[in-house]
């Protein structure tokens with residue numbers, strides 16, 4: 595499967611591979627979650643503290659051999675075009691939900707990290723059991739990732755210039771066929 599083409603077919607504006615071994619779960623990013631600006635801290639299975647300690651997130655992310663960065667970019671009419679911010683965020687969420695459902699059919703154990711808290715349910719069941727553990731989505735920030743650094747590793751910009759807004763997500767997976775290919779060369 596050509597995952598970059600598939601990502602673009604599903605609506606992403608940019609996609610690029612990166613090496614998950616370069617990922618760093620950072621305590622200072624996690625502290626921003628604890629400040630609870632998005633009102634999700636300790637309210638969702640996919641957000642801190644329920645998504646795991648920073649050490650657990652680090653260990654989980656570096657179990658994967660393949661990383662794919664996904665971006666959705668909106669073009670604002672003015673610097674304060676809040677409608678376009680919202681529409682682009684919603685488009686990114688739809689793109690990511692479709693892509694996650696698709697890649698999980700091939701790699702059920704893949705780790706899909708989006709932007710913001712899981713939105714599969716209107717209200718998260720936390721602290722009661724997650725209703726859809728196979729579809730739940732954490733965010734890159736919840737895993738302690740500094741998004742600008744991951745963009746750099748993937749060779750994509752974090753910011754596409756004046757009057758643009760870009761939302762970023764990533765998927766980590768183990769493409770055993772590509773690994774077998776490497777080992778048999």
Ligand code: SF4
Pocket residue numbers: 638639640712713714715716717718719720723724725726727729730731
């Ligand atoms: S799938 Fe539903 S219950 Fe599970 S983490 Fe997401 S919002 Fe919460």
